[in-house]
Amino acid sequence: MGQATGKILVVDDDPAICIVVGEALRRQGHKVKTAASIRERTALMSDFAPDVLITDVMLPDGDGLEGVADLIAQDPAMNVIILSAQNTLNTAVRATEKGAFEYLPKPFDLNELTRAVADAITIRQQSDGDEERDSLGASNDGMPLVGRSPAMQEVYRTIARVISNDLSILVLGESGTGKELVAQAIHGLGRRRAKPFVAINMAAIPRELIEAELFGYERGAFTGAHTRTAGKFEQAEGGTLFLDEIGDMPMEAQTRLLRVLQSGEVTTVGGSTPVKVNVRIIAATNQQLPALIAENRFREDLYYRLNVVPISLPALRERGEDVALLARHFLDIAANEGLPRKTLADDAAGLLGGYHWPGNVRELQNLMQRMAVLSRENVITGEIVRQNLSLDSIAGAHASASADNLAASMREWLRSQLGVGQTPRETLHDDMLAIVEPVLLRETLRSVDGNQIRAASLLGINRNTLRKKLTDYGLNPANIRQGE
Structure with a gap:
């Protein structure tokens, strides 16, 4: 059966985008019209009812998102794909709130866009036209997450898709990457935002007290229990309970937590009388839970209960383009909290971007606060950064050593191909890629336990590109695991 086709309206004030996207979609058999403004969009839609509307956000005569909800209300089966160079969580959430089918940050992958269109057409043709679309109201401009890197775009898109439901979320990432900020964003943008957000850190509570903290206790239950005290579940009633460092939860408490998740009762x-509770669970860990399961330190059934939707936060060293943006953001926060207002020089931003940040975003925030207080200058320069961070001794040591080894190996291979008596081939580039790229793909996948989304983010390529390369090299992600 051939691919489903339909009518597409592309709205973008960049003629090149209209031409490229339009031509790609026409080649797939779609009927395509283009517009450069909201006004042109309105005029075209009066006699051209598209199956899929593709629109930019920033248009010459206004916000491309405005009016989208009304258009969907008029034709509930029409799917909308949002394109935007404003690659922030706010844009992703607004797109979702307006009822968008997909949100793609610019620069977008054309293959991903055409695939999204194909999916939207299929759904359109299967739809009876009476799907309910839920609006969450006004968007929140005070987003807790900052960053425009591809890895963060993936995080934003996942958050935007889960704020309208109550599925359990498992946030993964190294310490200091902002896992609690993700939980706060999901709660603050979701339908439970008017109710409590309660956080508990399993690693910060004595093991013998975790059950009492989570589930509460009755008077006389143990020494010092003078009154009945509600636990975190009851405190979070109607809202969100954030279980941080879930990998440090004792097995006994895991068993009780699983029972609560299954029954909805605490x-x-x-005590002996169960209490009904209604909370959304968001858990987080910097540990490899599958490894803990293999060591009988974490319940497998609890893992699957918590890991309904995983969100993997990248380490700061994997999103170098975000470092300067975050640094300036933290300087603004420091100034708003009463610290001296400072600006960041370009040479300082470059040095910060080259550091490997073992403490991740938390380390960067602490550094910016320290420099805001201690620096006598209004501008934080590269020299000031060097004085506060041992960049020369720390930042390049491991990277330069490994880079030198790789360069030496490549030079040796090239000498063998171009040496005396050798007939130079005209496929050196492809030959080198065929040697290096499979190793790069395999080791990257292994480092993230076979997770293709995380691997694509680390490599800075689209997921479809990664899948194609794996197929081309005959690599099976299911067989690539950490330590294998």
Whole structure:
């Protein structure tokens, strides 16, 4: 059966985008019209009812998102794909709130766009036209997450897709990457935002007290229990409970937590009457839970209960283009909190971008606060950064050593191909890629336990590109795991 085709309206004030996207979609058999403004969009839609509307956000005569909800209300089966160079969580969330089918940050992958169109057409043709689309109201401009790197775009898109439901979320990432900020964003943008957000850190509570903290306790349940005290589940009633460092939860508490998740009821320590609770669970960890399961330190059934939607936060060293943006953001926060207002020089931004940030975003924030207080200058220069961060001794040591080894190996291979008596081939570039790229793909996948989304983010390529390369090289992600 051939690919489904339909009518597409592309709205973008960049003629090149209209031409390229239009031609790509026409080659797939779609009927395509283009517009450069909201006014042109309105005029065209009066006699051209598209199956899919592709629109930019920033248009010459206004916000491309404005009016989208009304258009969907008029034709509930029409799917909208949003394109935007404003690659922030706010844009992703607004697109979702307006009822968009997909949000793609610019620069976008043309293959991903054409695939999204194909999916939208299929859904359009299967739809009976009476799907309910839920609007969450006004968007929140005070987003807690900052960054425009491809890895963060993936995080934003996932957040935008889960704020309208109550699925359990498992946030993964190294310490200091902002896992609690993700939980706060999901809660603050979701339908439970008017109710409490309660956080508990498993690693910060004595093991013998975790059950009492989570589930509450009755008077006399243990020494010092003078009154009945509600646990975190009851405190978060109607809202969100954030279980940080879930990998440090004792096995006994895991068993009780699983029971609560299955029954929706909490029994206090020392109590016998269950209490109904209604909370959304967001858990987080910097540990490899599958490894803990293999060591009998984490329940597999609890893992699957929590890991309904995983969100993997990249380490700061994997999103170098975000470092300067974050640094200036933290300087603004420091100034708003009463610290001296400072600006960041370009040479300082370059040095910060080259550092490997073992403490991730938290380390960067602490550094910016320190320099805001201690620096006597209004502008933080590269020299000031060097004085506060041992860039020469730390930043390049490991990278330069490994880079030198790789360069030496490549030079040796090239000498063998171009040496005396050798007939130079005209496929050196492809030959080198065929040697290096499979290793790069395999080791990157292994480092993230076979997770293709994380691997694509680390490599800075589209997921479809990664899948194609894996197929071309005969690599099976299912067989690539850490340590294999």
